[in-house]
Amino acid sequence: MDKKDLFVIYGSDACRMTLDLLEQIRPEVGLAQNARIGIKPNLVVAKQAETGATTHPDLVAGILAYFQNKGFGNLVILEGSWVGDQTSRAFRACGFEELARRFRVPLVDLQCDTDRACSGGGMQIAVCEQVLQLDCLVNVPVLKGHCQTRMTCALKNLKGCIPNREKRRFHSLGLHRPIAALNAIIRQDLILVDGLCGDLNFEEGGHPVAMNRIIAASDPVLADSYVASLMGFSNDEIPYIGYAEALEVGSSDLSRARITALNDDLGSAQLPKIRSLGALTRLIADQDACSACYGSLVHALERLREHGTLGAIRQPLRIGQRYKGKPCDGIGIGSCTAGCARHLPGCPPDARAMVRFLENLPG
Numbered sequence: 001m002d003k004k005d006l007f008v009i010y011g012s013d014a015c016r017m018t019l020d021l022l023e024q025i026r027p028e029v030g031l032a033q034n035a036r037i038g039i040k041p042n043l044v045v046a047k048q049a050e051t052g053a054t055t056h057p058d059l060v061a062g063i064l065a066y067f068q069n070k071g072f073g074n075l076v077i078l079e080g081s082w083v084g085d086q087t088s089r090a091f092r093a094c095g096f097e098e099l100a101r102r103f104r105v106p107l108v109d110l111q112c113d114t115d116r117a118c119s120g121g122g123m124q125i126a127v128c129e130q131v132l133q134l135d136c137l138v139n140v141p142v143l144k145g146h147c148q149t150r151m152t153c154a155l156k157n158l159k160g161c162i163p164n165r166e167k168r169r170f171h172s173l174g175l176h177r178p179i180a181a182l183n184a185i186i187r188q189d190l191i192l193v194d195g196l197c198g199d200l201n202f203e204e205g206g207h208p209v210a211m212n213r214i215i216a217a218s219d220p221v222l223a224d225s226y227v228a229s230l231m232g233f234s235n236d237e238i239p240y241i242g243y244a245e246a247l248e249v250g251s252s253d254l255s256r257a258r259i260t261a262l263n264d265d266l267g268s269a270q271l272p273k274i275r276s277l278g279a280l281t282r283l284i285a286d287q288d289a290c291s292a293c294y295g296s297l298v299h300a301l302e303r304l305r306e307h308g309t310l311g312a313i314r315q316p317l318r319i320g321q322r323y324k325g326k327p328c329d330g331i332g333i334g335s336c337t338a339g340c341a342r343h344l345p346g347c348p349p350d351a352r353a354m355v356r357f358l359e360n361l362p363g
């Protein structure tokens with residue numbers, strides 16, 4: 001897979017979507033048949049994927065099925081949960097024990113692994129031994145918010161590959177620079193971003209926003225830059241993206257990326273009734289919006305709330321397929337609302353574009 005490529009697939013059947021993506025990418029090309037392939041999900045806490053905190057096991061099932069069908073037998077799932085939880089509890093609660101039984105694949109608790117000091121990015125960082133022994137690392141982060149770094153995805157997910165004492169040190173160093181340096185040490189061969197229903201603000205979940213997509217990349221800087229745009233952030237707001245780029249981990253330049261959508265988003269918007277989201281969704285006049293479009297608008301409105309500009313939105317924001325071809329007053333989001341007095345084109349437009357559009361509406 002070329003570093004410039006980003007593949008996106010929409011839907012809700014995570015296993016099928018993953019298989020379709022992998023058939024397109026063919027990640028096995030060039031890999032020795034006995035290669036040790038490590039799959040690193042995000043199981044930061046012992047909470048199910050539906051909370052918006054952790055990687056969907058069905059996505060990992062798709063990865064395992066794909067590689068096993070191609071004859072690869074040396075697969076392993078590795079994770080080290082955050083300092084406040086035990087990985088063993090997370091494996092159980094998140095459905096990974098069952099997954100490991102079904103595919104006869106070992107689970108490696110990196111909280112119990114030995115580690116080795118490695119140098120990179122101007123730092124020395126202890127990295128778990130089992131990670132260093134992999135021939136191929138498949139990173140499976142969740143597209144979600146984070147209370148300190150604002151978002152977490154491919155670059156930050158590698159923090160699960162270091163021992164707990166090192167995780168504490170990362171926090172004492174402000175997270176951004178050590179996250180970038182860690183990525184100069186550990187190479188990711190393939191990234192499959194679980195963008196099904198990550199949390200709006202917190203890595204521990206509780207406010208899931210349906211985005212109904214999986215994104216594939218091989219450049220973690222490009223992947224995170226793209227995810228930042230989907231969540232309405234500029235790269236400047238996520239310093240570790242720029243730091244990683246400066247260390248030549250990858251490129252954040254989306255204008256040079258080749259973005260391929262394998263299908264259209266046909267799922268309709270479904271958000272759980274969560275009070276903190278209600279303040280945002282009350283501003284949305286949804287008429288059969290696709291979930292990817294609707295989820296991006298929720299992220300964009302959250303950015304406006306953070307910027308202090310949400311109060312300027314005084315009329316409902318129209319979104320959805322039933323607006324297609326109809327002239328109407330007001331503000332529309334997405335190509336379906338081209339008949340609105342003012343509208344933002346795109347199918348779906350990303351949240352960064354929505355933020356720019358909404359903050360620049362004439363008063």
Ligand code: SF4
Pocket residue numbers: 265288289290292293319320321333334335336337346347348349
């Ligand atoms: S613009 Fe319309 S068709 Fe396109 S993603 Fe949005 S709601 Fe769906």
